[in-house]
Amino acid sequence: MCGIVGYMGSQEASQVIMNGLKMLEYRGYDSAGICTMDLGDVEIRRSSGKLVNLERLLNEQPLHGTIGIGHTRWATHGKPSVANAHPHKGGAVVVVHNGIIENYLALKEELTSRGHTFLSETDSEVVSHLIDENLKTATSLEEAVRRALKDLQGAYALCILSQMDDKTLIAAKSGSPMVVGIKGDEYFVASDMPAIISNTREMVIMEDGEMAVFRNGGVKFSTLGGEEIIKTPRYIDWSPLMAEKNGYPNFMLKEIHEQPRSIKNVIAGRLHVDEGDVFFEGLELDDSALRAFERLCLVACGTSWHAALAGKYMIEEYCRIPVDVEIASEFRYRDPMVSKKTLVIPISQSGETADTLAALREAKSRGAHIVSICNVVDSSIARESDGVIYTHAGLEIGVASTKAFTTQLVALYMLAIRLGRANGIIDLGKGQEMIAALGRLPALVEKTLELDPQIEEVACEYLTCWDAIYLGRGISYPIALEGALKLKEISYIHADGYPAGEMKHGPIALIDREMPVFILAPNDKHLVKVRSNMEEVITRGGRVVAFCSEGDLETGKRAEFALQIPWGGEALSTVLFAVALQLLAYNFAILKGKDVDQPRNLAKSVTVE
Numbered sequence: 001m002c003g004i005v006g007y008m009g010s011q012e013a014s015q016v017i018m019n020g021l022k023m024l025e026y027r028g029y030d031s032a033g034i035c036t037m038d039l040g041d042v043e044i045r046r047s048s049g050k051l052v053n054l055e056r057l058l059n060e061q062p063l064h065g066t067i068g069i070g071h072t073r074w075a076t077h078g079k080p081s082v083a084n085a086h087p088h089k090g091g092a093v094v095v096v097h098n099g100i101i102e103n104y105l106a107l108k109e110e111l112t113s114r115g116h117t118f119l120s121e122t123d124s125e126v127v128s129h130l131i132d133e134n135l136k137t138a139t140s141l142e143e144a145v146r147r148a149l150k151d152l153q154g155a156y157a158l159c160i161l162s163q164m165d166d167k168t169l170i171a172a173k174s175g176s177p178m179v180v181g182i183k184g185d186e187y188f189v190a191s192d193m194p195a196i197i198s199n200t201r202e203m204v205i206m207e208d209g210e211m212a213v214f215r216n217g218g219v220k221f222s223t224l225g226g227e228e229i230i231k232t233p234r235y236i237d238w239s240p241l242m243a244e245k246n247g248y249p250n251f252m253l254k255e256i257h258e259q260p261r262s263i264k265n266v267i268a269g270r271l272h273v274d275e276g277d278v279f280f281e282g283l284e285l286d287d288s289a290l291r292a293f294e295r296l297c298l299v300a301c302g303t304s305w306h307a308a309l310a311g312k313y314m315i316e317e318y319c320r321i322p323v324d325v326e327i328a329s330e331f332r333y334r335d336p337m338v339s340k341k342t343l344v345i346p347i348s349q350s351g352e353t354a355d356t357l358a359a360l361r362e363a364k365s366r367g368a369h370i371v372s373i374c375n376v377v378d379s380s381i382a383r384e385s386d387g388v389i390y391t392h393a394g395l396e397i398g399v400a401s402t403k404a405f406t407t408q409l410v411a412l413y414m415l416a417i418r419l420g421r422a423n424g425i426i427d428l429g430k431g432q433e434m435i436a437a438l439g440r441l442p443a444l445v446e447k448t449l450e451l452d453p454q455i456e457e458v459a460c461e462y463l464t465c466w467d468a469i470y471l472g473r474g475i476s477y478p479i480a481l482e483g484a485l486k487l488k489e490i491s492y493i494h495a496d497g498y499p500a501g502e503m504k505h506g507p508i509a510l511i512d513r514e515m516p517v518f519i520l521a522p523n524d525k526h527l528v529k530v531r532s533n534m535e536e537v538i539t540r541g542g543r544v545v546a547f548c549s550e551g552d553l554e555t556g557k558r559a560e561f562a563l564q565i566p567w568g569g570e571a572l573s574t575v576l577f578a579v580a581l582q583l584l585a586y587n588f589a590i591l592k593g594k595d596v597d598q599p600r601n602l603a604k605s606v607t608v609e
């Protein structure tokens with residue numbers, strides 16, 4: 001996710017925008033830029049790295065003018081660099097963009113054939129050229145923008161300027177956040193309120209499919225189709241800090257609730273429904289190259305390792321390819337048995353985890369082909385891989401991984417479709433069925449998030465416990481591990497995850513009234529066995545909380561609590577159960593007064609051994 005700011009008023013635009021960008025730096029900071037309009041000319045300054053570099057550049061080469069747009073970048077397409085920094089200029093048009101344009105490659109090809117020259121690797125630059133192309137026939141910048149937006153697929157929050165019209169600033173929103181601040185005849189546009197709140201508290205929240213045209217001290221709100229709409233400003237009495245978290249009390253809860261959007265982002269532009277297949281822009285291996293691998297080796301740490309373990313279940317089930325799952329800190333010292341016939345897949349949110357990077361290098365030195373799954377574009381692991389599948393989860397600030405984890409699960413599910421289609425195990429119909437399940441997932445995550453009040457009740461009931469066990473069978477076992485880790489790392493309650501079938505081999509000795517047993521019981525092929533495991537616990541006086549599938553009123557009858565998790569299909573239900581367990585850990589931690597964003601002893605990225 002990136003941060004955009006626009007301004008029209010009586011002040012020096014560059015100063016207002018720079019102040020706004022500083023309040024959005026938590027949204028991403030790998031490059032930044034500002035454009036202002038002065039005496040009919042647009043001037044742009046851009047820099048890579050943190051905002052302070054842009055500030056330094058502006059001190060040396062100031063910008064003037066009272067209309068402007070600015071951007072702080074979290075790279076999704078194209079590495080962090082000045083060339084990829086926003087604002088992007090296409091002909092007479094300058095834009096800043098937050099979101100993902102899914103059909104940018106096709107648009108770029110078409111515009112290139114019409115003589116447009118592209119200077120960046122980004123999806124966003126396409127928007128400036130597309131509007132510029134429409135300016136050739138439109139009667140106004142506003143009309144050119146409306147026409148161009150009709151051709152865009154994906155998510156965007158845009159601020160737009162044009163050399164052809166030095167009195168107009170346009171903002172448009174679909175799928176990415178945007179607010180407008182109003183102070184007399186001054187107007188502020190931004191991704192989030194923190195960029196505006198020091199100037200005014202009178203704000204308009206833009207909705208998807210809406211546009212704002214600022215001109216000569218006034219503003220006109222309309223639909224993208226041109227129908228004028230009335231937007232009434234609201235008085236926002238949040239503190240700037242609250243505004244940075246978009247009203248959430250902390251980043252972790254904000255990121256838990258961002259998961260419907262982050263899952264849309266990891267899917268965006270990658271589903272080829274007609275072919276029942278998936279396309280990864282960073283995976284340059286054709287079907288025959290994929291078929292040549294004898295096995296896969298997924299290597300990671302922590303939560304990412306749990307995603308890898310779930311990925312094993314998906315890929316082996318849907319593709320019938322052997323998958324090893326390795327803890328990076330073990331793999332790297334074991335003289336690992338990999339060769340050029342092994343596809344090694346490091347999984348890392350940060351792309352900087354030292355053990356995972358070292359494991360990548362070990363595998364590479366033995367001739368393995370490396371395709372990593374990362375969230376941070378151009379991170380060390382991404383750069384040293386032969387190919388990268390980005391999860392596009394956006395910046396994850398909470399130390400406990402939430403949206404990064406669920407987007408890893410979705411990326412692995414999509415990889416399973418790609419591999420299964422490449423080796424013919426998944427046919428067209430099955431591929432289309434699996435893709436349809438993906439399309440339903442964001443709404444099911446929204447529905448799972450609504451369980452929070454019930455989940456909070458569970459946390460209240462067992463708040464004084466010092467130990468907990470999470471049980472799951474099959475693909476729910478990695479989710480049980482992840483649930484236990486979440487509880488440990490933010491509430492400091494000891495917890496373990498086990499395969500439910502393992503209870504009788506030792507852990508059942510732990511059962512007593514003091515230790516809750518959280519059992520994942522989705523309505524899959526393991527349900528009958530899981531019910532038996534539940535009985536084993538209950539008959540020994542254990543206290544069970546059952547996470548069942550929606551509509552299953554049987555399984556939880558003897559449990560102390562029974563949560564009904566929406567059904568997303570056997571593989572994708574892991575995402576929904578994971579969200580429920582994130583909320584469980586979160587509620588425990590908050591009730592215990594813990595700092596969920598920065599738990600003790602932890603770091604967001606473990607760049608040391």
Ligand code: AGP
Nearest residue numbers: 302303304348349350353400401
């Ligand atoms: C998970 O909540 C932790 N933050 C931690 O286990 C993390 O998953 C692990 O350190 C790996 O980090 P990475 O995904 O950035 O490589």
